[in-house]
Amino acid sequence: MDITNEVAQIIGQAESSILEYKAVLPPSRNIAQLISSFANANGGYIILGVSENLEINGLSEDFHANAITHKALDLLSPQPKVYYQYVVYEGKKLYAIKVEKSDELVAVEDKIYQRAGSTVRLLNPTEVKLKPDGYLKIKDIYQKLEEYKKKATNSKIRVVGHYQSILKILDDLSQILYPVDADVPTTNQEGKILTRILFSSFVDNFETYLSDLLYEIFLANPATLKSKQQVTLEEVLNCSDLQEFIKYWSKEKIGKLQKGSVKGFIKENRQINDLGVLDETKQNEIEKILQIRHLYSHRNGSVDEKFLQYFAGKFTINSEHQMSISEVCDTLCYLAEIIDAVDLAAIAKYKLAQIDK
Incomplete structure (x- = not known):
């Protein structure tokens, strides 16, 4: 037809x-x-x-x-x-x-x-109920994330949904995550482990968001993919079509960020750099967050020499790094605010498709 x-x-x-x-x-x-x-x-x-x-x-x-x-x-x-x-x-x-x-x-x-x-x-949204007498900061951030779903890319919708799931877990498991007070790190061993897992999860998804956003930018604006960087024939043949290659390549570009090099990531990805959102102050803050994630994911929270380079004078070698749930929530909210700003700038600059939740 x-x-x-x-x-x-x-x-x-x-x-x-x-x-x-x-x-x-x-x-x-x-x-x-x-x-x-x-x-x-x-x-x-x-x-x-x-x-x-x-x-x-x-x-x-x-x-x-x-x-x-x-x-x-x-x-x-x-x-x-x-x-x-x-x-x-x-x-x-x-x-x-x-x-x-x-x-x-x-x-x-x-x-x-x-x-x-x-x-x-x-038509069939998943209804999430937070505890009526729960930690107020969780409720406030959850509602802010709902607002972030309006006029958002598909990449942002996914990461915001994940962040809301993290908040729901924090709300449900208050007895082991913050049994005394949300401003006091838990002494419960399972609570310590879960706190590290949840923190690492939403930081990982911040990186996933940037990778997914690069894919959307490449898809909408093919010219932004062009560079002098070489790829192997095997990398190309392992992808079934051009779209799959672009998704693969956008994930490859996230490599420096996963190693904690925010400045290297920004420098090599002008698509993000040109948005003008991630200034030096934000890059330094994100770098510190990534170092905490590395400590939680690979060293069970035990402070090492590399970590001390970013937090000089605040910790001692091999001491246990802990965060209160209040600090965890503040970090999640901070990354969500950056995601929101990056997303709005990318939509405006590259005319990306939006979903209005």
Whole structure:
């Protein structure tokens, strides 16, 4: 079925309950959510290569939108009736997806979305209840994270969800994590171990977010991937397609950050550096957080000489490093604020696809 004429007639109309524009090619999960939302309403069109202000930029030919769309359809259950193709409009190459209304609710990894006006809403959100008499700081941060879900990239939605899960665990296990007070480190041995695990987990996911964001930037703006850095033939052949290679390469670029070299990571990834969010002060703070994570993940909290280089005069060699849950929450909130600022800047600079939760 050729939908060229239908697309030509609808382009120029404002976004609505049956029309969504994307200036760039979003990740497959974003497309799956949009398809689900239209299928669970009255159907609709997704036009790639047109911005929300109706500027027709065209879609980069460096990537094959069909491959991303196929991956999106694989995430849907059941699969609705969908038509998709490239369309030339005013000399620009666009990509159009037409979604038919479904008789059954269409889910994306067990989540059901529906089109409401020009936005997408989640019909079956997971209800999380924090203790009514629990630690107030946890509740405040949890609510702040909810706000961060608005107008966010897919990468940010995932990391914020993980951070909220961490907060729920902190709330549920208060008896071993902060039996005396949230400002006092626990003396419970299991509580100490769990605190280290939870801290390491949300720091690791900060790194994962940056890697995923790089992938979204590369996907939306292929030119930003170009560099003189060499890759082996084996690295290329191990990937099934260009999109998979880009995901692999974005994760490779996170290597310096995983070794605690924030400045090296920023220097080598101009896509993040050019956002102007991570100044020297923030880089130094993140570096210290990464050193604590390293201590917790690899030395069970036992202070070593490298750690003392970052925290001179505050600890002694082989002493046990501990954090109160209040300090853990402050660190999680700090990283979440950086993620929010980076995400908003990346959306503005690279016109990344957004999900409005």
